[in-house]
Amino acid sequence: MVVLPPAGTWVLLLLSSGFLLLFQFHGVGGVLNAEGKALLLFKWSITEDVEGTLSNWNASDQDPCLWNGVTCRGGSVVSLSVPKKKLLGILPPDLGNLSSLRHINLRNNRLQGGLPAGLLTGTRGLQSLVLSGNYISGPLPAEIGNLSYLQNLDVSHNSINSLVPPSLLECRRLRSLDLSSNNFTGPLPPAFGNSFVQLDKLNLSSNGFTGPIPAGIGNLSSLQGTLDLSHNNFSGAIPASLGELPDKVYIDLTYNNLSGPIPQNGALVNRGPTAFIGNPGLCGPPLPGPCSAGEGAAPPSFPYLPTDNSTPGVQVGNVDEVRTRRNLSTGQVIAIVVGDVAGIGLIALVFLYCYWRATSSAGKEDGGNSDKGQKGRKECLCFRKDESEVLSENVEQLDLIALDRQVNFDLDELLKASAFVLGKSGIGIVYKVVLEDGLTLAVRRLGEGGSQRFKEFQTEVEAIGKVRHPNIACLKAYYWSIDEKLLIYEYIPNGNLSTAIHGKAGMASFSPLPWHVRLKIMKGIARGMAYLHEFSPKKYVHGDLKPNNILLGANMEPFVADFGLGRLANIAVGTPTPHSNRMGTEKPSSQSSDVALSPILTSGLCYQAPESLKTLKPSQKWDVYSYGVILLEIITGRSPMILLSTSEMDLVRWVQVCIEEKKPLSEVLDPYLVRESDNEDEIIGALKIALACVQTNPERRPSMRHVLDTLDRVTATG
Known part of the structure; x- marks a missing residue:
């Protein structure tokens, strides 16, 4: 038999247990001070703390002064x-x-x-x-x-x-x-x-x-x-x-x-x-284009001779007086003449000395042999060719050549550094290189050969090195020798876009990208490509734009990589290769049961415009098509070649068929994005832009600048 306490005792028990529950729930009622409570609200607003940084922020403490951070x-x-x-x-x-x-x-x-x-x-x-x-x-x-x-x-x-x-x-x-x-x-x-x-x-x-x-x-x-x-x-x-x-x-x-x-x-x-x-x-200076008459020249910063229209209150003599003041005195004229004569005499002496040294050294070496005498004269400083011309004719080895002012390492440091293979392709091996001071770089090894084309390589690589944009991978330095050719880039830590969209075989875990990150990537790629097309020194065409060469930074900001690489590889190895950098790529894993990869993906052809079947010379509209395929891949989460029950279909055609058959949007989108219903208008807007980019007729595709402007208009929070 259970003995119940008196009614008054029940009331006391309920009250005491209620206070206890309140105390345990809040944990801050009479213990943690007001500032600690405010910080706990910050902790509770953090939905993911993968490193456990806030793990010692406890409500049971009296104050937060020992908490991390x-x-x-x-x-x-x-x-x-x-x-x-x-x-x-x-x-x-x-x-x-x-x-x-x-x-x-x-x-x-x-x-x-x-x-x-x-x-x-x-x-x-x-x-x-x-x-x-x-x-x-x-x-x-x-x-x-x-x-x-x-x-x-x-x-x-x-x-x-x-x-x-x-x-x-x-x-x-x-x-x-x-x-x-x-x-x-x-x-x-x-x-x-x-x-x-x-x-x-x-x-x-x-x-x-x-x-x-x-x-x-x-x-x-x-x-x-x-x-x-x-x-x-x-x-x-x-x-x-x-x-x-x-x-x-x-x-x-x-x-x-x-x-x-x-x-x-x-x-x-x-x-x-x-x-x-x-x-x-x-x-106007320092730009090569002069100002037109209507624009006028920029005002000089140095004092100039006043004229009749000069500042009021300044008395100016007549023209003859001004001209007289500007005439040179007899002494000044004599000094100028004497200086000119002395200068001409000095040049003549240097010329005679150089000639004497060349002929005398040649006579001592071979008793007056005329061929070597000619060689001696060529080696004389007065007759020596420009150093760059000599190097371009007979290059054996150069030091590391910096393209960025912040490069403060040399070739020895680079060669002694720890190196890890990031990937292999038809255009060499890419290494992650960590210098002794902790600086991390990405180094692409182009291979051997092509020793007679240094000048051409130098011109091309230095033009690429001048390209600076927040969404383009920065080429920081290069090295050229007969046996080795290296391109040194900044290291981008978060892998490539293909892995971010599809994951990768062997990955321990895969988290699909939320819409705001995908949108940030779309815009960043568009900014980088618009810069390459319209503002870069040579108005470059990429020619091989695809998720594998879109790299992601620490904050998932995109970097367009490998532009101009095909041209450099052609020069470096001394044999022609396809312009579009068609190289082997890793196969991204599928995230959907009805999607599989076609072997065609290994050549990157899925991202190339239909006109690529007729010409190997890419155009800016070719890049726009590639960008459109990338957008479809980001939005749908599917690979660019889809395996259906009885056939294969490329992603562009698959999306078009879905639209023609009026399938619901949920069947087209990446399943992860279906849950982000608040962003439906932005997603549809981005999908329309993608479809405009992948039109068959190149003339109907927008420019990358127009793509970027439109993307900014239809997406308010990207």
Whole structure:
């Protein structure tokens, strides 16, 4: 028999157990302080912490000062620093409750969603906000102006899409501002630059800024390094005030819509043309194109002789008086004549000495043999051929030749480094090379032969080395000898797009890419290809665009690789190979039961346009077709050759058949994307672009620039 306690006892038991449950559930009721609670809300907003970085953030602690990434001073949280930990989640506004917070560093994670205004409202003492390399979207909140003590703002390499809020100008203590590689649009506030008297770093590159460059940027007297305004849509004239920047500042204005003469004053003087390329409307030095009469020449920066139309208040004599003042005195004329005579005499002496040395050395060596005498004269400094001509005729071995200023290693370091094979193809082996200082590179070995074509190779490889774009793999250096030819690239760590879409045999696990990452990849490839087609030094055609040579960076940003490689391989081995770099590729594993791979994939023909059957010479429209197939592959998750129950069908035709038969969208899409119903409009928009790219008639395909513009319009958050 069970004995029940009295009714009053039941009430006490219920109350005590309720309090216990509340205490256990919250875990923070009377133990963890308010700042710890705010940080726990951040932890709970993280849906994936693969490295267990936040594992010691426990509700049972009294305060969070011993938690990973948390720094306290005087018992208050002053710093939250958890960079490069692959944290997947969102930023909660509750971090704004950390009123003593001075530093936030969450760069290179996988944070999504918007930048909450609440975070910027509560942390008014914040000095450093670093969120670069995430997937943050939406606007930059106007509340950023509340951070009057902010010195470092870095939100680069995200997907922020808004105007720059005028309130940012209230952050007058800023020393470093990096908004690069986002989707910022519109003009900069007119007063931009006037407020940031302490700014020493400014990077606004790779956005969609429009309108004129504010003249106030020329007032940033503390700037150092590079003022990077490249890869935007800035228009109008270059403000002459930019010349007032410190001489040590490199001004990068490449790939905008700037026009008119380049001002010739201060920091803008003696800049090479590379600072201004990609602006067809610019003219005058240092660009080769002169300004037309209507545009006029840029004003000189040096004093000039006044004329009758000079500044009022300055008295100028008549023309004869001016001409008299410009006449040379008799002494000056004599000095010039004497100098000319002396110079001619010196040249004659050098010539005679050189001739005497050549003939005398030849006489000593062979008793006056005429053939060797001729050889001696040729070896004399006066008659020696240009060094590059000699090398191109008889190349045996050269040192490593850098194409990037940041290359600070030599051939010995490269050859002594640890090397791992990344892949093999018809155009050599690719190695992952790790130098002693930890620098990682990708080295492609082209093989032997072709010793007589160095000059041709040099011209081609150095042109490729000048191509610089955030979505193109950078060729950093090369090496040429009869026995060895190497191309040294930056190392891209996340493999290629084919593996990211389909996985790879032997992979321990495979996680399909979410839509926002796929969209980021689509746009990045389009940006890189639009640059190659329209703005690169030679307006390149890739000719072999496919997922295997789309490499993915640490934040899944795409890099177009291997452009121009076929041409270099032809020169290096000395025998012609197909222009399109048709090489063996690894077969990606299928993710669907009705999809299999055709042997044709090993030659990459599935990505080549129908006109490739008639000509081996690719065109830009050929690249557009290849890009369209890649888009279909990203959207459907299927390989470019599909095995049906009784036949094979290429991916382009399969999608067209699905549309003709009015199959539901869910049967066309990658099954993983079917669950992302909120993005259906964007997915359909991208599918339409892909179908436009793969039209049979090349003339009906859009340009890559038009593809990129359309992709930006139909997808608001990519």
